[in-house]
Amino acid sequence: MCGKPHMGDARMQTAAVVAVGTELTAGLRVDTNTAEIARKLAPRGFVVLESVLCPDSVDVLAAEFLRLSDAYSLVVVTGGLGPTHDDVTREAAARAFDLPLVSDELHTTASRLAGHLDDSRALEGFFNQSLCLKGAEILAAQTGTASGQVLRVGEGTVVFLPGPPTEMRPMLDAWLQRFPLVRTRPIELGVVGKGESDAQAAASRVLESHTGIIFTVLAYPGDVRLLLLDDGADQSGMESAAAEIADALGKACYTRTGKSLGEELVCALRANGLTVACAESCTGGMVSAAITDVPGASEVFLGGVVTYSNEAKQRILGVDAALLAEHGAVSEQTALSMAEGGRRMFGADIAVSVTGIAGPGGGSVEKPVGLVWMAVSSTWGASASKNLFAKGSRESVRQRATSAALDLLRCEALGMRR
Numbered sequence: 038m039c040g041k042p043h044m045g046d047a048r049m050q051t052a053a054v055v056a057v058g059t060e061l062t063a064g065l066r067v068d069t070n071t072a073e074i075a076r077k078l079a080p081r082g083f084v085v086l087e088s089v090l091c092p093d094s095v096d097v098l099a100a101e102f103l104r105l106s107d108a109y110s111l112v113v114v115t116g117g118l119g120p121t122h123d124d125v126t127r128e129a130a131a132r133a134f135d136l137p138l139v140s141d142e143l144h145t146t147a148s149r150l151a152g153h154l155d156d157s158r159a160l161e162g163f164f165n166q167s168l169c170l171k172g173a174e175i176l177a178a179q180t181g182t183a184s185g186q187v188l189r190v191g192e193g194t195v196v197f198l199p200g201p202p203t204e205m206r207p208m209l210d211a212w213l214q215r216f217p218l219v220r221t222r223p224i225e226l227g228v229v230g231k232g233e234s235d236a237q238a239a240a241s242r243v244l245e246s247h248t249g250i251i252f253t254v255l256a257y258p259g260d261v262r263l264l265l266l267d268d269g270a271d272q273s274g275m276e277s278a279a280a281e282i283a284d285a286l287g288k289a290c291y292t293r294t295g296k297s298l299g300e301e302l303v304c305a306l307r308a309n310g311l312t313v314a315c316a317e318s319c320t321g322g323m324v325s326a327a328i329t330d331v332p333g334a335s336e337v338f339l340g341g342v343v344t345y346s347n348e349a350k351q352r353i354l355g356v357d358a359a360l361l362a363e364h365g366a367v368s369e370q371t372a373l374s375m376a377e378g379g380r381r382m383f384g385a386d387i388a389v390s391v392t393g394i395a396g397p398g399g400g401s402v403e404k405p406v407g408l409v410w411m412a413v414s415s416t417w418g419a420s421a422s423k424n425l426f427a428k429g430s431r432e433s434v435r436q437r438a439t440s441a442a443l444d445l446l447r448c449e450a451l452g453m454r455r
Contacts, residue, residue: 052109114130392409
């Protein structure tokens with residue numbers, strides 16, 4: 038039943054990923070597990086050829102489990118293993134593979150937690166988590182209460198993992214340790230300040246002189262990811278190609294290690310002994326949040342303020358009322374005053390400000406929706422930049438502005454402006 042190996046590599050086996058949850062198929066949540074699973078499977082010898090979103094339906098799940106287990110060497114299922122009424126993955130697998138559900142004597146976490154519950158339905162739900170497919174290997178829960186299961190089906194394997202990423206991730210990592218690395222890990226380059234097409238074109242030109250590398254692009258608002266996958270190039274070939282792509286992109290390439298903009302910024306600040314502060318308006322604290330998401334940010338981040346109204350800009354940051362009246366809140370002059378006020382307020386080496394029109398309303402011919410001014414103030418000077426993020430939703434404008442502000446800080450910390 039093994040699927041045909043892909044990409045011309047006999048070491049690779051085919052795989053499929055199933056993400057379970059009506060909240061996913063209804064568009065209420067975005068599946069992030071599949072991408073992470075696919076990336077982690079590749080270096081261990083599995084290439085994901087199909088991914089499926091399934092609702093919390095025993096009938097639908099059972100049919101998909103049968104179809105996929107017959108087509109692929111490995112099927113990884115995430116979700117539906119919790120204690121609530123819509124967690125039906127176990128029941129669906131039992132029906133698909135005609136196996137009874139039996140009590141897992143090693144599953145002690147749910148039982149321990151259930152000892153603190155009084156509601157009979159809650160007790161029933163937690164004890165349901167101790168049920169497993171007869172003959173399945175149990176993967177112990179490292180976080181949360183749901184254990185995973187590994188089931189051999191014919192010549193293939195089906196792995197059931199919890200849905201929450203914080204529970205899925207450590208369990209997947211532990212299970213994958215049994216498989217040797219057969220490929221170099223993917224290399225992920227981060228690009229800011231360039232569109233998807235420009236970043237792709239630059240990478241494609243470099244890769245014309247390289248073989249054994251598969252290339253894909255992941256685009257997010259204000260942040261493009263170039264993913265290089267080993268298809269015979271091995272580590273030296275992959276690293277050489279990544280270095281050439283980074284050189285071609287210049288300062289727009291902020292990482293070759295897959296780190297976030299926030300992580301690279303914190304590293305740059307720490308390496309240069311600098312501190313930072315934020316003065317935000319239209320981003321509403323998103324820049325500060327991206328920085329403080331990084332462990333150890335407290336070493337370099339002194340604080341941030343969201344001054345949404347003109348009154349707040351005046352009272353908190355000291356922006357002059359006459360300046361606001363003459364130039365408006367979304368202007369070069371206001372952005373500079375905000376940045377200087379934020380740096381002064383926190384005593385930081387560098388401060389960034391963001392002020393703009395995120396939309397969908399509030400724009401004009403002179404100042405359209407998507408116009409964002411940002412400024413950086415440091416001990417060696419100040420400058421402002423005008424950005425027009427015209428295409429996209431309010432969320433997209435805010436995200437793109439956040440990425441641009443983080444990159445402005447990164448360049449300042451690395452001395453790229455001086």
